[in-house]
Amino acid sequence: MQHWVIIGGGAIGCLWAASLQQQHIAASLVVRNNDALTRYRTAGGISLQRSTTTFQCQPTAYTAVQYDHPIDRLIIATKAQHTAQALASVxxxxxxxxxxxSLQNGMGQQQHILDHYPNARLYCGVSTDGAYLQSPFHVVHAGAGTTRIGRYPENAHDTPETSALIAELPTDVLTICADQHIERQLWQKLAINxxxxxxxxLYRCHNGELINHPQARPRLEQLAEELDRIIAAEGLAELxxxxxxxxxxxxxxxxANRSSMFADVLAGRDTEINFITGYLCQRAAQHNIKVPCNQKVLDDIRLLKPNA
Incomplete structure (x- = not known):
């Protein structure tokens, strides 16, 4: 029987660990450090809340140092900027x-995985599931969406293999499907992010406030104009x-939602900006396209957190 190891104890990591357990698929959770492991044990495992029901489960949790079994199935559910460290730890x-x-926001970390683990078979998932942590290891599945999974980089010949992979996943409790064009899906999500x-x-506002914000809305439109040029240069003109x-x-x-980056800034945490706007600016440079508005946003976010 296959055994999945999930690295990352945030909302997505907990959602997937609990969903695997709910479907009786073997899974272990690797958390960041001993403090996180203590919080996990204090919480009594993972609580997965869906609508009016709560599923309680206790997948075995470890720190990376403690986990000493071979890993042939790994889900990365960390923030993009923690990918290298998380993978190195196991x-x-x-x-x-x-x-x-990889069930992560952003782009760029995929190439790191390919470069450093060339024999691994890399898949990416792009999800519209809404999930958040109400408290440590208590995840609320607030909106049921779809997770599209595909081989990265794209290869149409891998479709049967992708279908076989999905058969190992918790399709009874999550909506999961194969996607031959996962890079398009990644770019669509990157654009929104x-x-x-x-x-x-930057403007300390909830998502909906951007629509009529006197300063943010004009910047949003300028960012979109630059973004469209990069997307077209990437060969995705249909987007x-x-x-x-x-x-x-x-x-x-x-x-009414607070974006993950806004939440990270409020909490004083590093943001994923280098793998969102930073990646866009890197691709712009590759195509010799100027993106001054996106570069300014990148610089402004980095100023909020010196090590972001």
């Missing part, structure tokens, strides 16, 4: 052909000019 336990499933997350952090309208629609639907 690298000696990864089997040669380990399957790595580029337009919403940094501006909510242009949908970025602005999509972001505004997401801001409306999630009006």
């Amino acid at each position: 690298a000696s336990r990864l089997t040669d052909d380990c399957i790595i499933l 580029c337009l919403i997350n940094p501006l909510t952090a 242009v000019p949908a970025a602005l309208s999509t972001a505004l629609n997401v801001a409306k639907i999630t009006a």
Whole structure:
């Protein structure tokens, strides 16, 4: 029987660990440090709240140092900026052909995985599930969405393999499907994150407030214009000019939400800016396209947190 190791005890890591357990699929959770492990034990494991029901489970939890079994199925559910450290902490336990499933925001960390773990089989998941931690290891599945999974980089010949992988996942409790065009999905999500997350952090506002914000809305439109040029240069012209309208629609639907970047800034944590706007600016440089508005946003967010 396959055994999944989930690294990252945030909302997505807890959602997937609990969902695997709920479907009786073997899973272990790797948390950041001994303090996190203590909090896990104090909480009595993971509580997964869906609507009016709560599922309690106790997948075995470890720190990376403690986990000493071979890993051939790994889910990365950390923040993008913690990918390298998280993988390095379990690298000696990864089997040669380990399957790595990245369930993360941002782009750029995928190439790090390919460069440092060339024998691994990398898959990416892009999800519209809404989940947040009400308290440590108490995850609320607030909105049931779909997780699209595909091999990275894209390879149409891997479709049967992707389908076989999905058969190992908790499809009874989460909606999961294969996607041959996962890079397109990653870019669509990156575009939304580029337009919403940094501006909510800079203007200290909820998502919906961006729509009519006197300072943020003009900047959002300028960011979208630059973003469209990069997306077209990436060969994804069919996504242009949908970025602005999509972001505004997401801001409306999630009006009361606080973006993850805004939450990180408020909590004094490092943000994912280098893997969101930072990645966009890197791609712009590769295409020799100037993106002064996005570069300014990148610089402004970095100023909020010197080590971001």
